[in-house]
Amino acid sequence: MKVSLFITCLSDAIYPRVGEAMVRLLARYGVTLEFPPIQTCCGQPAFNSGYWNEARTTAKTIIEAFEDSDFVIAPSGSCTGMIHHYPKLFENDPAMLDKALALQSKTYEFTQFLVNVLGVTDVGATFRHKVTYHPSCHGSRLMGIKDEPMALMTRVKGLEFVPLPHAEDCCGFGGTFAVKMSDISGAMVSEKSDHVKETEAEVLVGLDMACLMNIAGNLRYRNEPVKVMHLAELLYEGVR
Amino acid sequence: MDTANMQEQWLKEMEEKSRAKQLKFIGHISSKLRRPMVNEAPKHPFRGAPDFWNAYEWTEQERIERFTENFKSVGGHVERLSSMEDVQRFITDKANELDAKYIIRQNEPGLAALGLEERLPEAKISVWNTDTEENWKARSAEADIGVVLVDHAAAYTSSMVVLSSKDKGRSVSLLPTVLIAIIPLDRLKTRLGEVMEKFDAAGRENLPAGIHFISGPSRSSDIENDLTIGVHGPGIVYALLVG
Amino acid sequence: MSHGAKGGATVKERAELALNNDFLRKAVKFTTERLKNGKLQAMKEHGNWEEWRERGRQIRLHTIAHLDYYLNLFVENARANGVHVHFAETAQEAVDISMAIAERVSAKTVVKSKSMVSEELHLNAALEKIGVEAIETDLGEYIIQLADEPPSHIIIPAIHKNRYQIAELLSEDAGETLEADTKILAGYVRRRLRSKFLEADIGMTGCNFAIAETGSMVLFENEGNARMVTTLPKTQITLMGMERIIPSWADLEVMATLLPRSATGQKLTMYMSGITGPRRSEDADGPDEMHIIIVDNGRSLQLGDPEFQELLNCIRCGACLNACPVYRHIGGHAYGGTYSGPIGAVLTPSLNKNIAEWDDIANASSLCGACYEACPVKIPLHDMLVYLRRRKVEAGHSNKLEDAGMKGFATLFSKSGRMSTVLKLGKIGQKFVARDGGIRLKIGPLKGWNTYRVTPTLPKKSFRQQWATLDAEIREGLKEMSPDIKRRMEQAVQSRKNGGTHGHGHS
Numbered sequence: 001m002k003v004s005l006f007i008t009c010l011s012d013a014i015y016p017r018v019g020e021a022m023v024r025l026l027a028r029y030g031v032t033l034e035f036p037p038i039q040t041c042c043g044q045p046a047f048n049s050g051y052w053n054e055a056r057t058t059a060k061t062i063i064e065a066f067e068d069s070d071f072v073i074a075p076s077g078s079c080t081g082m083i084h085h086y087p088k089l090f091e092n093d094p095a096m097l098d099k100a101l102a103l104q105s106k107t108y109e110f111t112q113f114l115v116n117v118l119g120v121t122d123v124g125a126t127f128r129h130k131v132t133y134h135p136s137c138h139g140s141r142l143m144g145i146k147d148e149p150m151a152l153m154t155r156v157k158g159l160e161f162v163p164l165p166h167a168e169d170c171c172g173f174g175g176t177f178a179v180k181m182s183d184i185s186g187a188m189v190s191e192k193s194d195h196v197k198e199t200e201a202e203v204l205v206g207l208d209m210a211c212l213m214n215i216a217g218n219l220r221y222r223n224e225p226v227k228v229m230h231l232a233e234l235l236y237e238g239v240r
Numbered sequence: 241m242d243t244a245n246m247q248e249q250w251l252k253e254m255e256e257k258s259r260a261k262q263l264k265f266i267g268h269i270s271s272k273l274r275r276p277m278v279n280e281a282p283k284h285p286f287r288g289a290p291d292f293w294n295a296y297e298w299t300e301q302e303r304i305e306r307f308t309e310n311f312k313s314v315g316g317h318v319e320r321l322s323s324m325e326d327v328q329r330f331i332t333d334k335a336n337e338l339d340a341k342y343i344i345r346q347n348e349p350g351l352a353a354l355g356l357e358e359r360l361p362e363a364k365i366s367v368w369n370t371d372t373e374e375n376w377k378a379r380s381a382e383a384d385i386g387v388v389l390v391d392h393a394a395a396y397t398s399s400m401v402v403l404s405s406k407d408k409g410r411s412v413s414l415l416p417t418v419l420i421a422i423i424p425l426d427r428l429k430t431r432l433g434e435v436m437e438k439f440d441a442a443g444r445e446n447l448p449a450g451i452h453f454i455s456g457p458s459r460s461s462d463i464e465n466d467l468t469i470g471v472h473g474p475g476i477v478y479a480l481l482v483g
Numbered sequence: 484m485s486h487g488a489k490g491g492a493t494v495k496e497r498a499e500l501a502l503n504n505d506f507l508r509k510a511v512k513f514t515t516e517r518l519k520n521g522k523l524q525a526m527k528e529h530g531n532w533e534e535w536r537e538r539g540r541q542i543r544l545h546t547i548a549h550l551d552y553y554l555n556l557f558v559e560n561a562r563a564n565g566v567h568v569h570f571a572e573t574a575q576e577a578v579d580i581s582m583a584i585a586e587r588v589s590a591k592t593v594v595k596s597k598s599m600v601s602e603e604l605h606l607n608a609a610l611e612k613i614g615v616e617a618i619e620t621d622l623g624e625y626i627i628q629l630a631d632e633p634p635s636h637i638i639i640p641a642i643h644k645n646r647y648q649i650a651e652l653l654s655e656d657a658g659e660t661l662e663a664d665t666k667i668l669a670g671y672v673r674r675r676l677r678s679k680f681l682e683a684d685i686g687m688t689g690c691n692f693a694i695a696e697t698g699s700m701v702l703f704e705n706e707g708n709a710r711m712v713t714t715l716p717k718t719q720i721t722l723m724g725m726e727r728i729i730p731s732w733a734d735l736e737v738m739a740t741l742l743p744r745s746a747t748g749q750k751l752t753m754y755m756s757g758i759t760g761p762r763r764s765e766d767a768d769g770p771d772e773m774h775i776i777i778v779d780n781g782r783s784l785q786l787g788d789p790e791f792q793e794l795l796n797c798i799r800c801g802a803c804l805n806a807c808p809v810y811r812h813i814g815g816h817a818y819g820g821t822y823s824g825p826i827g828a829v830l831t832p833s834l835n836k837n838i839a840e841w842d843d844i845a846n847a848s849s850l851c852g853a854c855y856e857a858c859p860v861k862i863p864l865h866d867m868l869v870y871l872r873r874r875k876v877e878a879g880h881s882n883k884l885e886d887a888g889m890k891g892f893a894t895l896f897s898k899s900g901r902m903s904t905v906l907k908l909g910k911i912g913q914k915f916v917a918r919d920g921g922i923r924l925k926i927g928p929l930k931g932w933n934t935y936r937v938t939p940t941l942p943k944k945s946f947r948q949q950w951a952t953l954d955a956e957i958r959e960g961l962k963e964m965s966p967d968i969k970r971r972m973e974q975a976v977q978s979r980k981n982g983g984t985h986g987h988g989h990s
Contacts, residue, residue, distance in 0.1 A: 030964030050872030054893035174849025182931025217936030288733030462623030473707025
């Protein structure tokens with residue numbers, strides 16, 4: 001059974017620790033991830049900006065990279081969601097469409113794979129901190145990832161969970177939106193940070209490094225001492 | 241030609257234009273849908289509410305309780321009365337309490353039997369459309385209280401349904417300051433759909449010009465989202481559940 | 484129209500004005516929050532919301548797919564009821580027909596209840612030109628008419644005004660000072676408009692739904708003004724978007740279940756009226772003459788377009804505005820069209836067919852999908868925003884700088900080697916600007932981002948650079964997979980072969 005890691009460009013370049021945590025956590029269940037080195041970006045920035053030819057170019061690279069995998073696991077609901085958009089991208093190209101559908105059906109966001117496929121909810125972790133959780137929009141709304149992270153977090157010993165007020169509100173990242181509409185995006189992330197602060201949590205977790213980078217960047221700008229982690233990191237931290 | 245005839249003539253011309261345009265306008269829709277115009281009724285497998293909902297029903301007691309609860313929650317008043325004598329007493333007392341000078345009611349035997357005219361000699365009580373010379377809209381607008389007998393009601397949304405006719409003006413439930421609406425209990429259903437299906441069954445030819453669902457007093461939240469009652473329609477509404 | 488989007492040619496500029504208007508942001512936030520919570524509460528209380536939503540979507544899909552049939556049926560029935568039906572392909576035609584009717588009856592005043600179609604047509608200004616006074620009678624609409632502004636929310640048109648501003652407007656209207664008290668202000672409007680209703684020559688309405696099988700038009704409202712407008716004047720004109728059709732009263736139950744709950748969290752609006760023709764000959768109220776103008780004005784552009792046809796399913800509840808975090812921060816006027824919020828961002832360019840001009844609205848979204856989630860008929864607005872952006876690029880109207888950037892993006896990410904090279908350069912570059920593992924520089928491409936954030940620096944080694952070492956270490960001490968996990972993985976592969984899917988919520 002070939003289980004491949006789709007690291008996503010952000011975790012590859014800026015947050016390698018997230019990939020490492022995933023690899024080490026899954027290894028505890030005898031799941032060895034393999035890493036096709038030709039993988040790059042899912043193409044979402046181009047896709048969302050309307051540059052579908054460019055998105056198709058990178059999508060083809062991704063499809064090729066994971067062609068013979070049985071499972072593809074990514075630490076991001078948004079990038080997983082992008083792969084689920086590939087069939088739309090190739091709707092007029094029957095040969096590629098088949099491949100896109102095949103990739104879609106085997107691509108999972110990390111917690112979906114852990115909880116829904118492997119059936120793991122208690123990783124045996126201990127994490128004695130006050131934690132809040134931001135459900136990223138693409139993961140929760142478009143991929144339906146809602147119960148999985150909660151199932152994992154509630155079973156971590158010592159973890160004090162504080163719900164994030166207005167958790168479902170977008171953090172304002174939105175890819176190129178944060179640059180093109182920087183003031184609107186800035187207003188949104190500032191509001192998100194206000195809500196994080198309200199919880200008095202020591203740690204903010206999530207499943208998408210893009211959103212977390214956005215919120216962490218704003219928290220740091222405001223000198224708020226909140227640690228921001230991907231849930232995989234938190235779980236791995238708790239078992240090591 | 242007098243003005244009325246000229247207007248008739250003009251409307252006729254407009255209708256001819258409209259019929260010619262209709263072919264083009266709707267033909268354009270068909271062509272956009274990339275098929276010939278559909279003239280046969282298509283199968284509509286999703287007509288109306290889901291089945292589980294159509295099977296939903298409350299007991300009479302539940303209907304009374306839920307209607308009352310819902311109607312009060314939007315600022316309306318509900319009285320549970322056992323007979324038309326109680327209704328008579330309630331309206332008389334209310335009119336005296338509010339010092340009502342003008343009252344208007346629908347022209348219905350059930351309302352005539354209340355004998356409000358004799359019981360409230362101080363007030364001017366008008367009966368809708370009993371004199372073709374009268375300006376009935378103005379009579380309704382000046383009224384302190386309008387009295388209607390509702391045709392249907394649905395407890396789930398606390399809605400009272402009034403139908404217009406020669407004897408039942410739309411203005412009576414709309415223009416007075418206070419509306420008193422009488423709901424015979426056998427007209428109180430659970431769901432809106434139980435009322436709607438009557439209109440489908442009746443068919444176009446048998447529908448009145450005005451069908452009005454009234455679910456509470458007139459309201460608005462347009463200023464700072466602050467709820468105000470009684471913006472254009474009656475601000476005080478009594479629903480009298482009788483039977 | 485005398486009023487238009489104020490200040491700024493682009494969404495970005497208009498949004499900036501809004502973002503600097505503290506009151507506006509607070510007011511919009513407060514009200515949308517309340518409406519949103521009201522909706523959530525109503526959904527929960529009613530229960531089975533997903534089933535209702537799906538039913539609503541199916542009814543709308545079915546009707547629009549057979550719009551020619553149902554529209555013909557509606558028109559024939561309306562005519563049989565004694566209604567004069569007119570067709571307007573363009574806004575101008577609708578205006579011309581309305582003005583012709585007004586002139587025929589020598590109208591001096593028209594009382595109007597809320598109609599978004601009328602806003603599309605800029606009808607009030609046209610009527611004014613021929614000396615007909617058009618009076619908006621919905622409280623919120625009356626206020627913004629005095630202010631000479633367009634509505635900034637589909638349901639709460641004056642959401643951006645506070646009661647002091649409103650008191651000022653109404654005091655000027657009254658010729659006396661009115662206290663900034665909601666009751667007093669609403670009371671004034673009630674008195675002021677009561678005589679207008681009774682004197683007006685024409686009542687003009689929009690149309691929430693039109694029932695094909697009986698030729699009835701249906702209005703939802705809370706104030707009673709739509710009832711006034713359809714009861715008192717001698718002539719009634721109803722402006723109706725051609726997609727407002729539903730087949731039957733039974734279908735109206737579904738719409739009546741979805742619309743008020745989604746709009747304001749109400750079980751039902753205080754009034755829901757079904758008007759079937761002018762007054763019967765012996766009736767003593769209701770219009771003598773009733774006109775329905777069926778308006779296209781760009782709607783047919785979406786028909787037959789698989790990416791946008793579902794826009795015609797919209798029931799104008801405003802739930803997507805209330806759910807939208809962008810709308811909440813910038814308000815409705817920043818969108819610059821008749822319709823605001825997510826639905827406006829898609830509808831305006833679609834109705835106008837001028838993607839290039841309106842496209843910057845499509846950029847005012849983080850694509851968070853809250854609009855889709857809130858929509859009672861499940862219109863995938865977030866996907867449509869992406870399609871709009873794509874169409875602009877395809878039509879060659881995109882920004883040249885962005886074109887170059889995206890070409891570079893594709894080149895960079897088509898080969899992983901190129902990506903590594905760039906990362907290496909980045910690590911060298913950041914040495915000059917990074918402090919404590921963060922970059923705070925506010926110039927160049929980082930300006931917008933770093934105005935609100937600190938950018939993280941690149942780590943010493945990327946994941947792919949660490950991979951070989953990590954992989955070797957893992958394989959060294961690897962545990963055997965438990966039979967249970969193995970079985971579950973095999974099952975997942977099997978169910979996939981049988982056509983099972985996972986994840987994606989909507990496609």
